[in-house]
Amino acid sequence: MVNARSGNLKRFYDVNGWLFVVPALLLIGTFMFYPIIRSLVLSFYSGRGMMMKFVGFGNIERLFNDPVFLQALTNTLTFLIIQVPVMIMLALILASALNSPKLKFRGLFRTAIFLPCVSSLVAYSILFKSMFATDGIVNSTLQSLGLIDIPIPWFTDPFWAKLLIILAITWRWTGYNMIFYLAALQNIDKSIYEAARVDGVPKWRQFMHLTIPMLKPVILFTTITSTIGTLQLFDEVYNLTEGTGGPANATLTLSLYIYNLTFRFTPNFGYAATVSYVIVVIVAILSFLQFYAARERK
Amino acid sequence: MMPRYTTRYLSTALLYGALGLAAFISVFPFIWMVISATNTTADIVTGKASFGLAFLDNIKMFFSQVDVPLIMWNSVKIAIAGTVLTLLVSSLAGYGFEIFRSKFRDKVYTLVLLTLMVPFAAIMIPLFMLMAKAGLIDTHIAVILPTIAWAFVIFYFRQASKAFPSELRDAAKVDGLKEWQIFFYIYFPVMRSTYAAAFVIVFMLNWNNYLWPLIVLQSNETKTITLVVSSLASAYYPDYGTVMIGTILATLPTLIIFFAMQRQFVQGMLGSVK
Numbered sequence: 001m002v003n004a005r006s007g008n009l010k011r012f013y014d015v016n017g018w019l020f021v022v023p024a025l026l027l028i029g030t031f032m033f034y035p036i037i038r039s040l041v042l043s044f045y046s047g048r049g050m051m052m053k054f055v056g057f058g059n060i061e062r063l064f065n066d067p068v069f070l071q072a073l074t075n076t077l078t079f080l081i082i083q084v085p086v087m088i089m090l091a092l093i094l095a096s097a098l099n100s101p102k103l104k105f106r107g108l109f110r111t112a113i114f115l116p117c118v119s120s121l122v123a124y125s126i127l128f129k130s131m132f133a134t135d136g137i138v139n140s141t142l143q144s145l146g147l148i149d150i151p152i153p154w155f156t157d158p159f160w161a162k163l164l165i166i167l168a169i170t171w172r173w174t175g176y177n178m179i180f181y182l183a184a185l186q187n188i189d190k191s192i193y194e195a196a197r198v199d200g201v202p203k204w205r206q207f208m209h210l211t212i213p214m215l216k217p218v219i220l221f222t223t224i225t226s227t228i229g230t231l232q233l234f235d236e237v238y239n240l241t242e243g244t245g246g247p248a249n250a251t252l253t254l255s256l257y258i259y260n261l262t263f264r265f266t267p268n269f270g271y272a273a274t275v276s277y278v279i280v281v282i283v284a285i286l287s288f289l290q291f292y293a294a295r296e297r298k
Numbered sequence: 299m300m301p302r303y304t305t306r307y308l309s310t311a312l313l314y315g316a317l318g319l320a321a322f323i324s325v326f327p328f329i330w331m332v333i334s335a336t337n338t339t340a341d342i343v344t345g346k347a348s349f350g351l352a353f354l355d356n357i358k359m360f361f362s363q364v365d366v367p368l369i370m371w372n373s374v375k376i377a378i379a380g381t382v383l384t385l386l387v388s389s390l391a392g393y394g395f396e397i398f399r400s401k402f403r404d405k406v407y408t409l410v411l412l413t414l415m416v417p418f419a420a421i422m423i424p425l426f427m428l429m430a431k432a433g434l435i436d437t438h439i440a441v442i443l444p445t446i447a448w449a450f451v452i453f454y455f456r457q458a459s460k461a462f463p464s465e466l467r468d469a470a471k472v473d474g475l476k477e478w479q480i481f482f483y484i485y486f487p488v489m490r491s492t493y494a495a496a497f498v499i500v501f502m503l504n505w506n507n508y509l510w511p512l513i514v515l516q517s518n519e520t521k522t523i524t525l526v527v528s529s530l531a532s533a534y535y536p537d538y539g540t541v542m543i544g545t546i547l548a549t550l551p552t553l554i555i556f557f558a559m560q561r562q563f564v565q566g567m568l569g570s571v572k
């Protein structure tokens with residue numbers, strides 16, 4: 001008992017071990033923990049620039065009466081609810097297609113589909129902006145295929161502007177998620193699929209009842225990372241809409257609104273910090289729910 | 299009912315068709331970037347999908363508007379310095395957390411992992427105020443400092459350290475090596491491939507970093523290529539011909555690294571879920 005205790009103490013005071021982690025801890029403390037707590041404190045203050053006064057829950061009240069904030073929140077959640085499931089489904093389908101045993105040119109397909117996630121968010125947003133111009137390559141291709149009569153107003157109509165953002169993020173991240181599924185699929189025993197095939201189980205049922213359940217941990221991981229990523233959406237919207245989140249705030253996201261509140265309009269750090277805590281709270285709730293849902297079904 | 303070989307033929311055609319389409323859509327914007335760099339803005343916005351003759355003019359125009367060597371040097375400096383420091387600090391921590399375990403340290407480790415869930419928007423205002431107070435606004439140090447200690451990379455190195463054979467540590471101790479010597483002379487060379495994979499991922503993230511540099515870097519002399527391209531393209535009717543040269547410069551380094559080190563790239567990505 002005494003020995004065990006002194007052993008524990010020795011481990012506790014083991015200077016060497018702490019020396020290895022101290023530089024990282026100091027940096028994380030200064031540039032992560034301090035700012036996240038400071039944000040919380042700021043969210044109880046309001047005012048212009050550095051002239052701030054305590055307002056208690058005033059900022060939270062203001063949130064509910066701020067139509068721009070409510071719009072940004074709705075937009076962000078819309079992107080999240082539509083884009084993440086579509087992308088994950090697409091990535092799963094592509095991964096199982098690439099995993100089919102006799103496929104030729106597998107490496108070529110995989111590299112091509114993976115390529116978008118090498119591009120910088122800014123560069124690809126600019127490419128999309130030029131491709132989706134009113135008379136640009138996308139509209140003219142759709143017109144020559146006879147799919148549309150008049151050019152789609154990708155930048156001036158709220159619906160199409162939202163869809164464009166969703167298309168853009170899906171292009172950028174589907175291959176990224178697919179790689180995780182491919183790696184997981186390669187660890188699955190092929191004989192399970194062989195048995196299902198012999199039993200005459202159709203491909204899509206194999207996909208729904210074998211592939212998806214077996215990949216559940218990876219799907220959970222990618223869902224959480226995609227959720228956190230989409231909730232922080234900024235680069236694409238900023239570069240596709242000249243920083244406005246237009247047309248008429250139709251693509252404004254929470255991160256872009258926080259940026260505008262802090263650096264574009266007359267700065268109100270306190271209120272901007274309150275909006276940023278909305279993201280913190282949503283991330284916390286969704287991560288918790290997703291973990292909980294995954295644990296329940298086990 | 300269709301004969302069996304017909305359905306099989308159809309499903310094979312469908313498989314290749316779908317994968318071909320997905321591959322084409324994935325690659326097309328890159329092709330578009332290269333083609334558009336040779337076209338005038340008027341041709342680009344009317345969807346011209348063939349090579350043109352404006353390539354040299356576009357290059358000339360871009361170089362007349364942007365101090366290219368300086369801007370590229372800014373990007374390279376930030377990405378390389380940031381990545382090397384991240385690998386050093388975060389691998390030390392990952393190794394430290396794995397080798398010297400105690401109850402208390404595991405709790406600290408959990409706290410470190412929690413920072414993975416902190417959205418950047420929620421810390422950027424205090425970070426900006428902190429940098430302003432320290433007089434670091436518009437410096438590259440301000441860009442790099444907050445990115446060095448990174449929970450994701452610490453986690454990655456802690457997971458990788460589980461594969462570091464304890465016999466090596468024991469043998470080194472018998473030979474009288476100090477802890478820091480074991481790390482730099484034994485762990486570091488043994489874990490080369492882990493470092494290579496982490497380097498590729500962290501370099502790309504640093505190279506493509508946007509929001510924080512956008513806030514901190516305000517004068518034209520300190521900006522990165524990503525920021526410069528973004529501001530050139532921010533007009534409602536940008537001069538796309540010129541901008542395309544910039545997007546190529548912003549994309550090329552990561553593309554080259556990706557093709558040169560594709561295996562490490564994938565390994566580094568997957569390392570985070572193992």
